[in-house]
Amino acid sequence: MKISEELKRELEIIRQGTDEIIPEDELIARLENSRKKKVPLRVKLGIDPSSPDIHLGHTIPIRKLEQFQKLGHQVVLIIGGFTARIGDPTGMSETRKQLSKEEVKKNAKTYLSQVFKILDKEKTEIVDNADWFENMKFSDLISNLASKYTVARMLERDDFLNRYKNGKPIFIHEFLYALAQGYDSVVVKSDIEIGGTDQKFNCLVARDIQREYGMEPQIVITLPLLEGTDGVKKMSKSLGNYIGISESPKEIYGKTMSISDELMYKYFLLTLGYEEKTVNDLKEKVQSEKLHPRDLKARLAFELVSLYHSTQEAKKAEEEFLRVFRDKSLPEEQPEVIINTEEDSISIIKLLTNLDRVSSNSEARRLIQSGAVYINNDRISNINLSLPKGNYLVKVGKRNFYKVSVKGK
Secondary structure (H helix, E strand, C coil), X not given: CCCCHHHHHHHHHHHCCCCEEECHHHHHHHHHHXXXXXXXXXXXXXXXXXXXXXXXXXXXXXHHHHHHHHCCCEEEEEECCCHHHHCCCCCCCCCCCCCCHHHHHHHHHHHHHHHCCCCCHHHEEEEECHHXXXXXXXXXXXXXXXXXXXXXHHCCCHHXXXXXXXXXXXXXXXXXXXXXXXXXXXXXXXXXXXXXXXXXXXXXXXXXXHHHCCCCCCEEEEECCCECCCCCCECCCCCCCCCECCCCHXXXXXXXXCCCCCHHHHHHHHHCCCCHHHHHHHXXXXXXXXXXXXXXXXXXXXXXXXXXXXXXXXXXHXXXXXXXXXXXXXXXXXXXXXXXXXXXXXXXXXXXXXXXXXXXXXXXXXXXXXXXXXXXXXXXXXXXXXXXXXXXXXXXXXXXXXXXXXXXX
């Protein structure tokens, strides 16, 4: 198929960092028609605000939306005000906990404030799928939506099939989630849907649902999932391997420096939008020892902090990191924590849970058992340790220092 140079360049940008384009020939035809008629394509991303914060893994599809936005297409961001309350069963070995309407609304506010660090707010169409689902009659759900897909097709999905084979329950509302996501594409008249590789099934269901409604089916663009700081599992707040874009400059910088040398190239490609050729050139320089991997990772950390905070904050974070990890010095500022107790001593678990870094007793025990807790520069291994009243320098993980005073009431 012969295409113009302008369209070739547009395709290069769209293909960058993608896993699949389904089907690409339809995308090319849709792009050509868009140029001919001077009508932008409608590019959809649905996000369920299931937690209040966005991490770098979430930014990957948002960055792809940004590319479409800069190419002149219409970005449609669907807030799952209704679907978040169902809970996406994707990748789940058991039923996901459902959220309340109030929780979803609260999370959505912080989601959007973070999303617009990337997207142009004025050029982004924002809709909430609660607007159409909350008014849908039960008869419409049965006759106009549930009747358009079969149970056999649903069971083609790996996570459903595995649960079915293992005798684990699959609830009807979980089947309905994929149909609801598909109906979103009908309502917003989506030409293209963006999603992670784990969303491929749901996005393809939407193609079928659009056909059932007499619409031209959307093109599906899937993007790779980003491994977290552990280098193994998908970035997730529940796993503690995430880098949040609203975290402090020090946390973003330090966490980025902790990822593996091999993984940093994927971060350049997916979180910063570097072109593959540029990333390959950087990798070649490291392999030929023209560039030290530590220096390249520092560049990644600096650019991420600059992107979500500022260049000035990135410089401060870099200086702090070098002072603590290269020069083995304490950070300039250490939070001061005062703990009052009626006892003669305090357990190490209770002390740790008074720090903002530790949210629960189980997390405190896990940190101690993994060797991540130091008191006055001594590593702690005893989860039953008790400390007398006094002043302590507490280190949690590699970057978190606290001046702790344990006093009587």
